[in-house]
Amino acid sequence: MILVTTAGKVGSEAVLLLRQREVPVRVLVRNPGKAKALADAGAEIAAADLDAPASIDAAMADVTAVVLVSPGVPAQELNVIASAARGGVGHVVKATSNASADSPIARRRWQSEIEAGLAASGLAHTLLRSNAYMQNVLALAPAIAMTSGFGSSAGQGRIGMIDARDVAAVAGGIAASPVPHAGKTYWLTGPELISYSDVAAVLSTLLGRPITYRELSFGQDKDAMIRAGVPEPIAEMNAQAFSMIADGDAAWVTDDVPTLLGRPARSFGDFASDYAAAFS
Ligand SMILES: NC(=O)c1ccc[n+]([C@@H]2O[C@H](COP(=O)([O-])OP(=O)(O)OC[C@H]3O[C@@H](n4cnc5c(N)ncnc54)[C@H](OP(=O)(O)O)[C@@H]3O)[C@@H](O)[C@H]2O)c1
Secondary structure, X not given: OEEEEOOOHHHHHHHHHHHHOOXXXXXXXXXXXXXXXXXXXXXXXXEOOOOOHHHHHHHOOOOOEEEEOOOOOHHHHHHHHHHHHHOOOOEEEEEEOOOOOOOOOHHHHHHXXXXXXXXXXXXXXXXXXXXXXXXXXXXXXXHHHHHOEEEEOOOOOOEOOEOHHHHHHHHHHHXXXXXHHOOOEEEEOOOOOEOHHHHHHHHHHHHOOOOEEEEOOXXXXXXXXXXXXXXXXXXXXXXXXXHHHHOOOOOOOOOHHHHHHOOOOOOHHHHHHHOHHHHO
């Protein structure tokens, strides 16, 4: 049995892909009512909360491998790691980012803390260090649909942007056959470096009308996210990440996705076509 912690962008797709292969899979969610499609696909639904260790222990019964993906709050993911160790789980596949203990971005320091806890647990594990997800662009979709434009403080920085569905395919594949991947770190990216100007160009072609990209300052970007409902600490981290992108922080691409999946990574054009309705 594979346990996937949370049914967000990566988790829900990993569950569906594993069920397509008829692999037994359980998904940890705090609201089972939101997981009906996963239950219909044959996944077991475990009602649990990452802040409640006893509920995680119940979800961990008979689990051989864990796909550890969540918002990346250290106490919560360390709860899962401790539960996996208690349960004798064989392997943990951890979704993470370009983490480091001295990053200026808090959530990257948190990921580093979680990775250290995973290493100290003695559990066999694999780290999936992903570049920025294409699905982040969906947060801009309402502005694009209403104003035919969007802004960011990412400047002309280029990004090896990856479709979160490819992260899920890698995570699920490793969880199903983990042995060759123990102790490995993979750097997951899409097939090419793209800037937000390139994003605007792809969307212009797809939607058949000009989509404009406006460069924003750090403060303008953070304020715009807060106005759109993003909590202030997250807006701060997002704007920090975009400013670092402007300086080249995300300008890296690898072959890890095609090597692991045996097919090309999805391009931004593929992603935009699949999600066209959201931008229309
Ligand atoms: N976005 C990027 O560009 C990017 C890039 C590299 C790495 N990553 C990493 O990817 C991970 C996030 O993955 P994702 O994008 O798939 O996540 P996501 O779509 O944001 O989903 C997070 C899920 O966690 C659930 N959740 C939150 N608190 C919970 C709790 N206390 N107990 C149980 N479930 C809880 C949420 O459920 P509800 O529906 O109940 O709220 C939601 O389904 C992070 O580790 C991040 O660092 C992201």
